[in-house]
Amino acid sequence: MGVGYKKASGATAAVELPEHAHFAVHDIVAFDDYEEGLAYAKKVKKPVLIDFTGWACVNCRKMEERVWAEPQILSILKRDIVLVSLYVDEKKALPKEDQYTSDVTQKRIRSVGNKWSDLQISRYQVNAQPYYALVDENGNDIKGVEQIGYTPDVDEYEKWLKEGVKKYK
Template identity: 50%
Template sequence: MNCRKMEQQVWPKEQILSILKNEVVLISLYVDDKRPLPAGEEIESKLRPGKQLKYVGQKWSEFQTIKYKANAQPFYVLSDHEGENLIDPVGYTPDVEEYHSWLKAGLANFKK
């Protein structure tokens, strides 16, 4: 629910939307996505051996948990072309100025 709040209340603000449209490649991984993985793409869980990951959301949830040691939603990451964090990831940040400052700080680290 907080993900949708961010998408509806923070992302549409001009200073945020401009960055999301023009300065980053936005990738959204929905951990609540109940669509089945395509046939043959089901994988065994690395966190729970013996359990098959059958849904898109399960795949992204496990990815987030393994890579970022976090299982929060929303969870925002700014990374470079090699997948290295530009700034510490953040969760739900409903304050537009705070989120804007986080975006700008991460982008400044990318341009170094």
């Protein structure tokens, strides 16, 4: 299942890193590929938090530092969901065979970031980060849970996460 890499996270027990995952901010296990995140969610039977983010996104870093760092949020992110962070400004080129022209924007999709941006625009008609969506292990939006953008209110974000986890089950 994992690649054998373990990391002790503070006072908690060592966490095995699943294949294709990495430790993100606050030692949250995260995926940077949508399909790999969904595949893992199927194995562990958990909902997926799609985090449309960017390397240059100031409000994304604010959410990570001020909201995700709060114990009640961090425990949900580490225990109850699979985090998939999709960087819309990732410059890494897609292999030629994976490049395509977007049906929505008609732009040529040449980079990993273009791919994630196109996913966000085509699926949610939004091109702003941060943007969060809760989906099931098959990639379907969780019924009754709207997507949200920048939400600096910890209580509001916690309520949204808990609602998504509850409606997933």
